[in-house]
Amino acid sequence: MWEEKSERKIGPFKLPSSSEWKEFPQEEFEWFVKEVEKRFGINLSSYKPQRVKRRTELLLRKYNVDYRKYLDMITKDKRYLNEFLDKMTINVTEFFRNPEKWWELRDDVIPSIARNALRMRFWSAGCSSGEEPYSLSILVHELKLTYKTNILATDIDAGVLKKAQEGVYEERSLVNTPKEYIDKYFEKLPDGKYRVKDTVKKIVTFKRHDLLKDPFEKNFDLILCRNVVIYFEPEAKQELYKKFVESLKTGGFLFVGSTERIFNYKELGLEIYKPFIYRKVK
Ligand SMILES: C[S@@+](CC[C@H](N)C(=O)[O-])C[C@H]1O[C@@H](n2cnc3c(N)ncnc32)[C@H](O)[C@@H]1O
Numbered sequence: 001m002w003e004e005k006s007e008r009k010i011g012p013f014k015l016p017s018s019s020e021w022k023e024f025p026q027e028e029f030e031w032f033v034k035e036v037e038k039r040f041g042i043n044l045s046s047y048k049p050q051r052v053k054r055r056t057e058l059l060l061r062k063y064n065v066d067y068r069k070y071l072d073m074i075t076k077d078k079r080y081l082n083e084f085l086d087k088m089t090i091n092v093t094e095f096f097r098n099p100e101k102w103w104e105l106r107d108d109v110i111p112s113i114a115r116n117a118l119r120m121r122f123w124s125a126g127c128s129s130g131e132e133p134y135s136l137s138i139l140v141h142e143l144k145l146t147y148k149t150n151i152l153a154t155d156i157d158a159g160v161l162k163k164a165q166e167g168v169y170e171e172r173s174l175v176n177t178p179k180e181y182i183d184k185y186f187e188k189l190p191d192g193k194y195r196v197k198d199t200v201k202k203i204v205t206f207k208r209h210d211l212l213k214d215p216f217e218k219n220f221d222l223i224l225c226r227n228v229v230i231y232f233e234p235e236a237k238q239e240l241y242k243k244f245v246e247s248l249k250t251g252g253f254l255f256v257g258s259t260e261r262i263f264n265y266k267e268l269g270l271e272i273y274k275p276f277i278y279r280k281v282k
Pocket residue numbers: 089090091092093094097125126127128129132154155156157160209210211212225226227228257
């Protein structure tokens with residue numbers, strides 16, 4: 001994976017001297033953020049500014065350009081735009097990330113939803129390359145509930161959604177996946193990669209969606225938003241949780257990442273069902 005450190009080469013390579021390590025004026029950065037919103041509708045001001053600035057400036061240094069020239073590059077050539085978006089949003093993910101939480105979904109949360117619902121709607125928000133919604137789909141298959149379940153999977157990054165739809169993964173993304181599930185739900189390809197079977201894909205719909213800007217669908221029984229809000233400013237995070245609660249049915253569940261405790265859950269109309277799994281109160 002791309003690393004910020006890798007831009008400053010070590011060993012036989014020369015580190016840039018402080019004069020080569022160009023600083024960029026704050027006003028130019030602020031101008032750039034506004035232009036990106038105007039031209040591409042991407043609201044970078046809801047992300048932590050120091051992180052956005054640091055990551056953008058690594059790209060400016062890579063191409064040896066200033067903010068104006070770089071804006072020109074990402075406007076004219078989609079490849080540069082894709083690279084820029086890729087650096088802003090880290091797409092790291094895997095199947096059954098934090099596995100013990102997934103077994104709680106399988107053994108408790110999903111069966112309890114199924115007992116009361118004729119149809120079930122789940123949403124994986126910030127789904128990256130598809131490992132999260134496909135993990136959910138595998139559990140729905142295990143519980144034999146596919147006939148009444150739909151999973152919406154969304155991300156801001158069109159590149160990762162393309163990968164998600166292809167559904168082909170390196171072995172390392174399956175480290176937490178029980179062997180029994182690998183045998184049942186994946187096909188091993190000659191190059192050693194694994195393709196998720198069509199039956200797993202069938203109940204998942206992928207869509208491009210910006211959590212900071214686009215309208216939210218309603219009536220979900222379960223929303224997963226894990227390892228996405230870590231890049232958001234506190235106000236954006238609060239607004240997002242409010243909108244998730246509005247999108248849940250009463251009694252519906254919100255499953256967040258294992259470092260993403262919601263401190264004002266009561267105020268938002270949630271209760272703690274299990275650590276990192278909240279429930280919309282009746
Ligand atoms: C670290 S991945 C998390 C993937 C998965 N949820 C997991 O926990 O394994 C974060 C994802 O959030 C997406 N993301 C970042 N900002 C977003 C936004 N404003 N709207 C929708 N998705 C966003 C990124 O593109 C990235 O794919």
